[in-house]
Amino acid sequence: MKSTIEDKKKLVNSVFTDVHKNYDLMNDIISFGIHRKWKEKFIDWMNPQPYSNLIDVASGTGDIAKLFYNKSNKTSEITCVEPNVHMLNQGKIKLKNIDNIKWINSLAENIPVTDDTYDYYSISYGIRNVVDIEKTLKESFRILKPGGRFMCLEFSKIDNEILSFLYKQYSKTIPFIGKYVAGSDKPYKYLIKSIEKFHNQEQLAELMRKNGFSNVEFRNVSNGISAIHSGWKI
Numbered sequence: 001m002k003s004t005i006e007d008k009k010k011l012v013n014s015v016f017t018d019v020h021k022n023y024d025l026m027n028d029i030i031s032f033g034i035h036r037k038w039k040e041k042f043i044d045w046m047n048p049q050p051y052s053n054l055i056d057v058a059s060g061t062g063d064i065a066k067l068f069y070n071k072s073n074k075t076s077e078i079t080c081v082e083p084n085v086h087m088l089n090q091g092k093i094k095l096k097n098i099d100n101i102k103w104i105n106s107l108a109e110n111i112p113v114t115d116d117t118y119d120y121y122s123i124s125y126g127i128r129n130v131v132d133i134e135k136t137l138k139e140s141f142r143i144l145k146p147g148g149r150f151m152c153l154e155f156s157k158i159d160n161e162i163l164s165f166l167y168k169q170y171s172k173t174i175p176f177i178g179k180y181v182a183g184s185d186k187p188y189k190y191l192i193k194s195i196e197k198f199h200n201q202e203q204l205a206e207l208m209r210k211n212g213f214s215n216v217e218f219r220n221v222s223n224g225i226s227a228i229h230s231g232w233k234i
């Protein structure tokens with residue numbers, strides 16, 4: 001069991017080390033730019049209030065932090081949490097013009113911040129990569145303020161058979177695009193496998209409830225290619 005956990009940690013870390021320089025470009029290519037729309041929908045539903053604070057976990061190159069900062073009229077405080085130093089450094093470069101931003105090099109399962117600290121917790125395309133989802137959810141609950149909101153954007157299960165079939169066929173080409181553009185197919189083989197193995201919308205909602213969240217809801221984007229989950233610490 002311990003070695004399985006270590007294996008996943010090492011695999012995920014090496015995947016993002018391989019991909020960090022081309023991460024943004026590849027996202028734009030393989031999603032035809034649509035990931036930007038999904039992230040905008042995510043922040044629109046979150047609807048951050050001015051002078052609030054966010055912890056963005058698995059922050060990668062900082063897309064969510066940037067959208068949150070702009071949506072809250074540049075009045076917010078943001079903490080980005082990312083275990084892969086290469087991804088974290090890409091984020092720092094991309095968001096160098098944002099004030100009030102802090103970077104923590106840490107896993108989602110164990111974040112070195114005090115209880116009841118944040119108004120919002122976000123994890124975008126990160127929860128599929130963590131080793132222990134329940135520990136991650138418990139940790140997010142601990143660090144949110146009472147009344148705080150957890151939001152997750154993640155690949156999910158498509159609710160339309162034809163689209164699902166087409167998506168599966170398209171997925172097979174993604175590792176080839178990765179090899180051609182980014183020089184390696186390994187991260188993209190991992191991406192496809194990890195999406196296939198991940199929970200569906202209801203299963204993730206149930207795990208959120210089980211780990212303390214109230215008023216749990218989800219919304220599909222693009223027929224469930226991705227889903228946005230929301231829950232509250234009450």
Ligand SMILES: C[S@@+](CC[C@H](N)C(=O)[O-])C[C@H]1O[C@@H](n2cnc3c(N)ncnc32)[C@H](O)[C@@H]1O
Binds near residue numbers: 109125
């Ligand atoms: C697909 S990227 C998502 C980046 C960004 N949030 C976005 O939406 O574009 C996933 C990120 O999760 C990070 N990650 C992997 N395992 C993690 C863990 N256990 N805790 C926190 N982040 C993790 C990776 O290093 C990577 O930067």
